[in-house]
Amino acid sequence: MTTKLTLKSVAKTLGVSTATISNAFNRPDQLSVALREKILGACHELGYLGPNKAAQSLRTGSSGIVAVILSDSLEYMVSDPVASQFLQGVSRELERHHLHLLLFSGQATNPDAISDFVDGFICYGAPRNTGLIEQLRLSKKRVLTVDFDLPGRPSVNIDNEQAAFDSAIAVLRDKDTVAVLGLRLIDAARSQPVGDKPMWDNQSSIAHRRLDGYLRAMQQRGLTLAADYLWHIPESNQNYAREAAKAVLAMTPRPTVLLCMSDLIGLSAMREALQLGLRIPQDIRVVGFDGIAETLRYHPTLTSVWQFSDAKGEAAVRAFLSADDSSQLLPYQLRLGESS
Amino acid sequence: MTTKLTLKSVAKTLGVSTATISNAFNRPDQLSVALREKILGACHELGYLGPNKAAQSLRTGSSGIVAVILSDSLEYMVSDPVASQFLQGVSRELERHHLHLLLFSGQATNPDAISDFVDGFICYGAPRNTGLIEQLRLSKKRVLTVDFDLPGRPSVNIDNEQAAFDSAIAVLRDKDTVAVLGLRLIDAARSQPVGDKPMWDNQSSIAHRRLDGYLRAMQQRGLTLAADYLWHIPESNQNYAREAAKAVLAMTPRPTVLLCMSDLIGLSAMREALQLGLRIPQDIRVVGFDGIAETLRYHPTLTSVWQFSDAKGEAAVRAFLSADDSSQLLPYQLRLGESS
DNA sequence: TCATATAACTTAATGCATTAAGATGATAGT
DNA sequence: ACTATCATCTTAATGCATTAAGTTATATGA
Numbered sequence: 001m002t003t004k005l006t007l008k009s010v011a012k013t014l015g016v017s018t019a020t021i022s023n024a025f026n027r028p029d030q031l032s033v034a035l036r037e038k039i040l041g042a043c044h045e046l047g048y049l050g051p052n053k054a055a056q057s058l059r060t061g062s063s064g065i066v067a068v069i070l071s072d073s074l075e076y077m078v079s080d081p082v083a084s085q086f087l088q089g090v091s092r093e094l095e096r097h098h099l100h101l102l103l104f105s106g107q108a109t110n111p112d113a114i115s116d117f118v119d120g121f122i123c124y125g126a127p128r129n130t131g132l133i134e135q136l137r138l139s140k141k142r143v144l145t146v147d148f149d150l151p152g153r154p155s156v157n158i159d160n161e162q163a164a165f166d167s168a169i170a171v172l173r174d175k176d177t178v179a180v181l182g183l184r185l186i187d188a189a190r191s192q193p194v195g196d197k198p199m200w201d202n203q204s205s206i207a208h209r210r211l212d213g214y215l216r217a218m219q220q221r222g223l224t225l226a227a228d229y230l231w232h233i234p235e236s237n238q239n240y241a242r243e244a245a246k247a248v249l250a251m252t253p254r255p256t257v258l259l260c261m262s263d264l265i266g267l268s269a270m271r272e273a274l275q276l277g278l279r280i281p282q283d284i285r286v287v288g289f290d291g292i293a294e295t296l297r298y299h300p301t302l303t304s305v306w307q308f309s310d311a312k313g314e315a316a317v318r319a320f321l322s323a324d325d326s327s328q329l330l331p332y333q334l335r336l337g338e339s340s
Numbered sequence: 341m342t343t344k345l346t347l348k349s350v351a352k353t354l355g356v357s358t359a360t361i362s363n364a365f366n367r368p369d370q371l372s373v374a375l376r377e378k379i380l381g382a383c384h385e386l387g388y389l390g391p392n393k394a395a396q397s398l399r400t401g402s403s404g405i406v407a408v409i410l411s412d413s414l415e416y417m418v419s420d421p422v423a424s425q426f427l428q429g430v431s432r433e434l435e436r437h438h439l440h441l442l443l444f445s446g447q448a449t450n451p452d453a454i455s456d457f458v459d460g461f462i463c464y465g466a467p468r469n470t471g472l473i474e475q476l477r478l479s480k481k482r483v484l485t486v487d488f489d490l491p492g493r494p495s496v497n498i499d500n501e502q503a504a505f506d507s508a509i510a511v512l513r514d515k516d517t518v519a520v521l522g523l524r525l526i527d528a529a530r531s532q533p534v535g536d537k538p539m540w541d542n543q544s545s546i547a548h549r550r551l552d553g554y555l556r557a558m559q560q561r562g563l564t565l566a567a568d569y570l571w572h573i574p575e576s577n578q579n580y581a582r583e584a585a586k587a588v589l590a591m592t593p594r595p596t597v598l599l600c601m602s603d604l605i606g607l608s609a610m611r612e613a614l615q616l617g618l619r620i621p622q623d624i625r626v627v628g629f630d631g632i633a634e635t636l637r638y639h640p641t642l643t644s645v646w647q648f649s650d651a652k653g654e655a656a657v658r659a660f661l662s663a664d665d666s667s668q669l670l671p672y673q674l675r676l677g678e679s680s
Numbered sequence: 681t682c683a684t685a686t687a688a689c690t691t692a693a694t695g696c697a698t699t700a701a702g703a704t705g706a707t708a709g710t
Numbered sequence: 711a712c713t714a715t716c717a718t719c720t721t722a723a724t725g726c727a728t729t730a731a732g733t734t735a736t737a738t739g740a
Contacts, residue, residue, distance in 0.1 A: 006695085006696055006697080007696065007697055007698095008696075008697085016719075016720085017719070017720045017721075018696090018697075018698090018720095019698080019699075019719075019720065019721080020718090020719060020720080021697095022697065022698060022699085023698095023699095023719090026698080027699095030717095030718080030719085031717090031718065031719070032717080032718065032719090035718085035719090047478070049452050049455075050452070051696075051697055051698085052398070052456050052695090052696050052697065053453070053454070053455070053456035053457060053697095054394050054397045054398045054403070054456045054457060054695095054696080054697090055398050055456075055695075055696035055697040055698090055725090056696080056697060056698080057394045057457075057697095058392070058394045058395050058398055058695095058696080058697075058698095058725055058726060058727085059696080059697050059698045059699090059724080059725050059726095060697090060698065060725090061725085063394070063457070064453065065454065065457070091445075100444065100453060100454055101443070101444060102440075102442050102443075103441070103442075103443045104440065104441060105431075112389050112390070113393070113404065113440060114393070114405065114440055115389075115393070116392050116393035116394045116395075116726095117393060117394060117397075117403070117405070117457050138387070346725085346726055346727080347726065347727055347728095348726075348727085356689075356690085357689065357690045357691075358690090358726090358727075358728090359689075359690065359691080359728080359729075360688090360689060360690080361727095362727070362728060362729085363689090363728095363729095366728080367729095370687095370688080370689085371687095371688065371689075372687080372688065372689095375688080375689090391726075391727055391728085392725090392726050392727065393727095394725095394726080394727090395695090395725075395726035395727040395728090396726085396727060396728080397727095398695055398696065398697085398725095398726080398727075398728095399694080399695050399696095399726080399727050399728045399729090400695090400727090400728065401695085456696095681740100682739105682740095683738105683739095683740100684737100684738080684739085685736105685737085685738075685739100686735105686736085686737075686738090687734100687735090687736080687737090688733100688734085688735085688736100689732100689733080689734080689735100690731105690732080690733070690734095691730105691731085691732070691733090692729100692730095692731090692732095693728105693729090693730090693731100694727100694728080694729090694730105695726105695727090695728085696725105697724100697725090698723105698724080698725085699722100699723090699724090700721105700722095700723090700724105701720105701721085701722090701723100702719105702720080702721070702722100703718100703719085703720070703721090704717105704718085704719080704720095705716105705717095705718090705719105706715105706716085706717085706718100707714105707715080707716075707717095708713100708714085708715075708716095709712105709713090709714085709715095710711100710712095710713095710714105
């Protein structure tokens with residue numbers, strides 16, 4: 001049985017001190033080139049792959065791993081094009097810095113369980129789980145939030161209110177009947193009109209910021225949002241969206257404009273409208289949000305706010321790594337499509 | 341400035357030994373109930389969340405984190421329905437055991453970098469990167485492979501050869517002209533006929549096992565596979581698949597059967613065939629592989645081998661956690677659709 | 681009453697590494 | 711020739727916890 005390989009055992013084998021082996025791996029300037037090469041060669045021979053990272057992390061307080069917490073379930077996130085774009089950006093930028101990505105869902109996993117293994121958290125989307133928010137608030141590690149705010153923590157976001165305003169103002173006309181297909185406005189698992197149910201977390205959620213923007217644009221056009229024309233959709237997915245679109249399109253008077261809080265919702269709404277024999281944009285205009293590639297392949301193309309989620313992922317990592325604790329707003333772009 | 345919270349500092353504060361604090365968290369039977377509750381209460385007060393996991397992991401050699409290595413890039417995996425199904429299963433089963441999932445791509449990340457933080461590796465799909473294979477072979481941690489074999493390591497898989505045979509034999513008739521749209525058969529970045537280029541890793545790759553199954557079925561029907569009718573597709577995605585399908589359908593004689601190594605390829609091939617005005621299954625029959633939900637929504641529905649990737653993910657985790665080092669073959673199911 | 685078992689804690693060795701401070705010998709400057 | 715400097719390596723304190731073995735005090739039994 002070969003003895004376990006550690007700094008100590010390797011040092012003894014080579015007849016040098018542990019400090020020297022450590023320096024050979026971490027601080028080349030601390031020893032002669034000849035000895036360093038001899039050591040690294042011998043380590044390779046022996047099969048010693050370098051200092052144990054857990055010990056290293058314990059000693060130095062840094063592990064090179066960044067945790068990305070997804071507000072929704074991993075399963076959902078992985079299938080949502082916006083989130084997966086964001087993840088691509090994060091992953092790319094982390095790789096550039098030779099850091100590793102620990103991905104997990106805030107639904108099921110407890111950050112405390114892994115907090116000691118990571119250098120910090122990038123938290124994507126406002127968690128519904130208030131316990132999680134509390135843990136992040138109290139965490140001693142660096143925490144960066146994306147698409148929502150946490151008191152005292154830096155964040156990366158776009159100006160959702162202004163972006164929503166821009167997209168709505170570009171589409172709305174006098175006399176329009178407007179319906180809003182909103183994302184996660186209340187605490188309900190099915191698509192339904194918001195009615196007078198208590199809204200979720202008015203402060204920081206992107207959905208409410210967007211709603212504010214829509215309402216401001218409507219106000220400016222002299223329009224009001226009728227009671228049942230504001231819909232809650234629990235997740236940005238086709239089934240929930242279709243359900244809502246179908247119901248909204250059946251209402252009297254029928255909306256002439258659908259303001260949708262995601263492109264996936266927008267696309268579903270358009271499909272539903274076409275199925276009913278409505279013409280776009282003559283009978284009904286549709287506005288999305290996010291900017292996903294699928295909207296370009298589909299006809300009519302969807303008017304939407306493009307927010308470049310992959311760049312957002314990269315920006316999030318850079319903000320996470322910087323010492324700067326201020327929050328930043330990223331640029332977005334309104335792109336008019338055939339849907340309006 | 342409040343002092344750093346550690347076992348030691350908490351122990352001093354409470355006037356007990358570090359061992360007792362440790363036992364309060366890990367071995368309740370080692371101390372009186374009263375003291376334990378007093379300790380846990382005090383820790384909560386102080387904001388001490390429990391023993392540092394890095395130190396714990398260093399001492400005990402176990403961290404509660406399982407790494408899942410994806411042979412392809414994270415970006416791709418996340419968008420492939422088969423892989424994402426698998427991941428769902430893995431994630432679900434890990435959560436049941438209160439373990440955490442560290443997800444990363446074998447392309448960009450070095451397992452050695454995180455090896456010390458995890459309890460082992462579940463490796464999904466044969467990596468092209470031979471360095472990675474070597475690292476996994478040499479790893480001191482537990483390694484379980486899925487969809488390929490590594491000498492001396494347990495694996496989870498289906499019988500790809502037999503499954504491919506079953507699907508082909510159910511569709512093939514005498515006088516058929518057969519084309520195979522294969523996945524990752526050679527080392528090339530574009531879709532192309534395999535020709536006489538050297539095949540990739542004949543031993544364990546699922547693609548070659550499937551090819552063997554197709555060929556055995558053809559042989560049994562008295563058919564042979566003509567030279568340019570075996571195609572390589574670099575990745576299971578729409579663009580690559582369409583390219584290949586378009587080329588294959590333009591060949592003379594035109595194939596009457598397309599054996600496709602994934603459902604995504606099968607769907608793309610059907611779209612291409614319909615676009616050319618061909619009737620399915622009268623003019624051309626198509627067979628897929630994997631079993632993804634999208635094939636049920638599409639018409640004609642695709643004949644395919646269903647392999648229940650989410651159950652495979654769960655099985656992989658169970659096999660990983662068990663002490664059993666033997667490999668296991670999971671059941672699959674041939675489902676005939678309108679495409680044959 | 682005294683030996684013995686048990687419950688409840690503590691001591692101290694250990695896991696694997698980092699790093700400031702110290703030791704040693706060679707080189708250089710005057 | 712003597713001191714200052716530098717390169718090169720070692721010593722030893724430290725990070726945060728686990729756990730076998732040891733210590734007390736209390737309970738049990740004859």
